[in-house]
Structures are given as structure tokens and as C-alpha cells.
Amino acid sequence: MDYSKSKKYDTPELRAKIMGPNPVKLAEELLQDHQIPAGARVLDLGSGMGLTSVFLVKEYGFHVVAADLWSEPEENRKFFAEMGLAPTQIEAVKADACALPFGPETFDAVVSVDSYNYFGRDAAYLDRHLLPVVKPGGLIYIAIPGMMHDCHADLPPELLLSWTPDQLDYMHDPAYWHGMVSQSAAEVLEVSEMQSNEEVWADWLACENEYAVNDRKSMNAGAGKWLNFIRIVLRKP
Numbered sequence: 001m002d003y004s005k006s007k008k009y010d011t012p013e014l015r016a017k018i019m020g021p022n023p024v025k026l027a028e029e030l031l032q033d034h035q036i037p038a039g040a041r042v043l044d045l046g047s048g049m050g051l052t053s054v055f056l057v058k059e060y061g062f063h064v065v066a067a068d069l070w071s072e073p074e075e076n077r078k079f080f081a082e083m084g085l086a087p088t089q090i091e092a093v094k095a096d097a098c099a100l101p102f103g104p105e106t107f108d109a110v111v112s113v114d115s116y117n118y119f120g121r122d123a124a125y126l127d128r129h130l131l132p133v134v135k136p137g138g139l140i141y142i143a144i145p146g147m148m149h150d151c152h153a154d155l156p157p158e159l160l161l162s163w164t165p166d167q168l169d170y171m172h173d174p175a176y177w178h179g180m181v182s183q184s185a186a187e188v189l190e191v192s193e194m195q196s197n198e199e200v201w202a203d204w205l206a207c208e209n210e211y212a213v214n215d216r217k218s219m220n221a222g223a224g225k226w227l228n229f230i231r232i233v234l235r236k237p
């Protein structure tokens, strides 16, 4: 990956907003060869502090709704204005992915980076909560941290240096995710391992964020060999 688009977002101010392995680079790989038209109304689901949302507006010309549970929409609005974006281009909404405050068929597409694994580990999730707000034919692009092979019954000790077994249950292998999303009405276009791994981790581990510092224990002990990122592409029939 050359990450030609994401490189522009590699500044200390913007790095301070990442909440895990570099989400802008993950979004760029996720959207390689994407089929979402410019001008589309796109839901950035689990947008965090809105870095990927800005990226989606500026680099792809989408109209973005940044929906997130833990971040404060007022802070995200301020950030969007500082980035020169108007409320007609980008909105910030506090929302639980399991109770989305949007009408039926509001979005042409959904992009979700490093968050779907928090709420999508329920076979009923897509049909019950996400597909209803997507237009027929709409595409859903998801990038999540995962495992090369599920090993929850016999966790390697390196993984346990930074994370508890409960936290590691948020990470699974492509077969698990294929099985999960296949139980919905969505057409499964792709579930695959991404190229991005070492580089996006390196960007995160270089941060002085307390979570990044904690993650260094496992990653410096070689836990990266068990981990990956997974790309999921779905279409609403």
C-alpha cells in the first residue's frame, strides 16, 4: 500500500485523534476500488473523533454523517469546522449503532473502521439495526481488527500481556466474520484479510495515548503475528 491519500493526514495534530491502529490508512485500503459514487450520503459508523469522516468528505466527495457513541458531537463539529468543512458536507451525531436515530433508507453507503467489532458480533445486528437505514443496493464497507485464526480457547501468552480474554473476544478471524454476516439478508461481496497491519500498528504504538502504551506490551512481545485487519464488503439487496 502506498497510502497516497492518507499521507496528507499524517500530522501530529491529526495523529492525536486516532483511537487505534491508523484508521485513515485502513479507510484508504478499505475503499480501494470502492463503488460508492461521489456525492453519496455515507454513514461513518463508530466514527470516533471524526478523522475518517473528514477523510471521506475531502478525499472521496461524500456527504458524511459521523455517528459515534463515546465521542462528543460538539467536539467533532468543532474539528470539522477547523478542517474547513461545512455542516452541509458533514454532520456529527451521538448514536448507538444498536439504536440508530435515522429514518429508513437514509444512506447510500456505510463505512465503518475499527468499531464494527464492538456491536456487530450478533448475527441479528445487520438485519435488525443497520440494513434498515441503508438504501436498496447500498454498499457497506467495514474494516476491523481481527485474528489470523481464532485461538480464544488457547490464547497465546503474548496477547495476554495487554488484553484480557474478554477484550480479545472482540477479535476474530475471517471465517468467524463470514459466518456472522452471512446470517443476514445482506449480500456478502467480500470478507478478506487486509494488507494493512504492521504500518497501521506502528503509527498507533508511536502515540503516547495510554491505550497505545498498554498495547505496546503485547505488540513488542510479538503478538502482531496472531493479528490482522479484516475487510468486509456487503450490499443491501
Ligand SMILES: C[S@@+](CC[C@H](N)C(=O)[O-])C[C@H]1O[C@@H](n2cnc3c(N)ncnc32)[C@H](O)[C@@H]1O
Pocket (backbone or CB within 6 Å): 017, 018, 019, 020, 023, 045, 046, 047, 048, 049, 051, 052, 067, 068, 069, 070, 071, 095, 096, 097, 098, 113, 114, 115, 118, 119
Ligand atoms: C477504537 S474506536 C475507533 C474510532 C474510529 N473509527 C477510529 O478508528 O479512530 C471504537 C469506536 O467504536 C465506537 N462504538 C463502540 N460501540 C458503539 C456503539 N454501540 N455504537 C456506536 N459506536 C460505538 C466508539 O464510540 C469508538 O469511537
